[in-house]
Amino acid sequence: xxxxxxxxxxxxxxxxxxxxxxxxxxxxxxxxxxxxxxxxxxxxxxxxxxxxxxxxxxxxxxxxxxxxxxxxxxxxxxxxxxxxxxxxxxxxxxxxxxxxxxxxxxxxxxxxxxxxxxxxxxxxxxxxxxxxxxxxxxxxxxxxxxxxxxxxxxxxxxxxxxxxxxxxxxxxxxxxxxxxxxxxxxxxxxxxxxxxxxxxxxxxxxxxxxxxxxxxxxxxxxxxxxxxxxxxxxxxxxxxxxxxxxxxxxxxxxxxxxxxxxxxxxxxxxxxxxxxxxxxxxxxxxxxxxxxxxxxxxxxxxxxxxxxxxxxxxx
Amino acid sequence: xxxxxxxxxxxxxxxxxxxxxxxxxxxxxxxxxxxxxxxxxxxxxxxxxxxxxxxxxxxxxxxxxxxxxxxxxxxxxxxxxxxxxxxxxxxxxxxxxxxxxxxxxxxxxxxxxxxxxxxxxxxxxxxxxxxxxxxxxxxxxxxxxxxxxxxxxxxxxxxxxxxxxxxxxxxxxxxxxxxxxxxxxxxxxxxxxxxxxxxxxxxxxxxxxxxxxxxxxxxxxxxxxxxxxxxxxxxxxxxxxxxxxxxxxxxxxxxxxxxxxxxxxxxxxxxxxxxxxxxxxxxxxxxxxxxx
Numbered sequence: 001x002x003x004x005x006x007x008x009x010x011x012x013x014x015x016x017x018x019x020x021x022x023x024x025x026x027x028x029x030x031x032x033x034x035x036x037x038x039x040x041x042x043x044x045x046x047x048x049x050x051x052x053x054x055x056x057x058x059x060x061x062x063x064x065x066x067x068x069x070x071x072x073x074x075x076x077x078x079x080x081x082x083x084x085x086x087x088x089x090x091x092x093x094x095x096x097x098x099x100x101x102x103x104x105x106x107x108x109x110x111x112x113x114x115x116x117x118x119x120x121x122x123x124x125x126x127x128x129x130x131x132x133x134x135x136x137x138x139x140x141x142x143x144x145x146x147x148x149x150x151x152x153x154x155x156x157x158x159x160x161x162x163x164x165x166x167x168x169x170x171x172x173x174x175x176x177x178x179x180x181x182x183x184x185x186x187x188x189x190x191x192x193x194x195x196x197x198x199x200x201x202x203x204x205x206x207x208x209x210x211x212x213x214x215x216x217x218x219x220x221x222x223x224x225x226x227x228x229x230x231x232x233x234x235x236x237x238x239x240x241x242x243x244x245x246x247x248x249x250x251x252x253x254x255x256x257x258x259x260x261x262x263x264x265x266x267x268x269x270x271x272x273x274x275x276x277x278x279x280x281x282x283x284x285x286x287x288x289x290x291x292x293x294x295x296x297x298x299x300x301x302x303x304x305x306x307x308x309x310x311x312x313x314x315x
Numbered sequence: 316x317x318x319x320x321x322x323x324x325x326x327x328x329x330x331x332x333x334x335x336x337x338x339x340x341x342x343x344x345x346x347x348x349x350x351x352x353x354x355x356x357x358x359x360x361x362x363x364x365x366x367x368x369x370x371x372x373x374x375x376x377x378x379x380x381x382x383x384x385x386x387x388x389x390x391x392x393x394x395x396x397x398x399x400x401x402x403x404x405x406x407x408x409x410x411x412x413x414x415x416x417x418x419x420x421x422x423x424x425x426x427x428x429x430x431x432x433x434x435x436x437x438x439x440x441x442x443x444x445x446x447x448x449x450x451x452x453x454x455x456x457x458x459x460x461x462x463x464x465x466x467x468x469x470x471x472x473x474x475x476x477x478x479x480x481x482x483x484x485x486x487x488x489x490x491x492x493x494x495x496x497x498x499x500x501x502x503x504x505x506x507x508x509x510x511x512x513x514x515x516x517x518x519x520x521x522x523x524x525x526x527x528x529x530x531x532x533x534x535x536x537x538x539x540x541x542x543x544x545x546x547x548x549x550x551x552x553x554x555x556x557x558x559x560x561x562x563x564x565x566x567x568x569x570x571x572x573x574x575x576x577x578x579x580x581x582x583x584x585x586x587x588x589x590x591x592x593x594x595x596x597x598x599x600x601x602x603x604x605x606x607x
Binding site: 289 | 321323324325327328334337341342344345349351352353356359362371372375416417420424425428429440445447448451454455456458460462473479482507511536539543554557561562571574575577578582585589
């Protein structure tokens, strides 16, 4: 009501030709306070989210060592990065890591979520147990898993021996090192994904299942035709997020294997890190960072587009 | 999260033998998963109490022969636990303060104040939601360097002021509060700052709790960023100290049992927070997923 009145008054007082100052003042009194509330967030975003992205584009074309003046070098950094003999290995490893992580990290949470949601008793205990590894700080996790991976006395080989399977070298062999890292990070992260699926499972209405049951649909049919379609939006979002999250894998190989043995766990992001913080070649780090960035952006755009296409065809 | 009384399987189904069997399978799977997450922790706990020699016995023992609680004392001293805990908590306080100041004001403005092209502004803030942090690790580091913030706690706290995930959470929460409350306060002559302080923030306590808990777990577990912006030893956080003494150059010097004790000490604070506030955490996780 008040709003209407003031607007009415404003309209009455509008002169035939509006001076610029008037428009500014009017808009300021209208929006000023709201914009003022956005200023802190705007500053933080500008410095720590938007500037880094723009800065990275400049960095990629410079030779830069912190403290010294930057030198413009054109495409040289890109040429040197793409010519690096380590890059194909790193790309292969990164894709392998992502592939394994998606394969295991995608199926395990869904199955866990569906089974736990079906339980009548002890659901909250199991949810707690499943989420527990997410709480362990990353470095503590690595300390713990180095011990579990230990070929001589680690828990994992003990379990294998218990089932009469020959011991594995885990992180120490180029063949198994990457998969071992995937195992560890799946163990550490699948709980939060499972909790997300549980949330969207519990939002499926009971009536749907009732109706399907009355129509004679068995348990498997109900899962196929009700549960999985209802989970689809969550699955799509989580797949994209997991993809983006795992493609930039850095911490695990950096801390646990140092990229070894024999570069078996060297990843693209680890190369970026090494360029910058080991070899102090920030320009090369910027160039490779940009390439990774563009790749991820294209990937998520294609993904979103493809999903829309599939949905259209399904209709 | 409200859980339904029936799931895919109904009470009627459960009387059928084949379904009964798969219901049992569900339990077996759930118990298996729970063992796979909890047993390694228990195993590491026993390891932390063993003698240094006993850890390397073949075949390995499960229970320690003698419970050496002094491993924890040694870890406490060697890793300078009081100092690194204090540093991490100081960082956490700044981290949460900066984040809440910056984002609660912004989220309130986006939800309930007059703004030109509100949607555009909101999208601008959310544009970086899907952006991986590591993708701009290097330029962020250089910006911190240029601002002269290297080796200062601010280098960890200030970037917290820009986080699209938290902004999304806060904005969604504020959207759920009816605007009339604020309108009537404004008509009564309250300034926007007063409204924010006296009405919005008290109403937003649950969401602030969720953000605070997530921030705690984040600060406690973050490593790469802290490692590159906090080089000097007296500024080290839990993550850095644990890394340096257990996995970095010193790794080989310390006996394994002390390392494991330190690992468990460092896990304790977030674990306690988790056990106390697990409802908030699990609801928070669910909420972000459904809306994001």
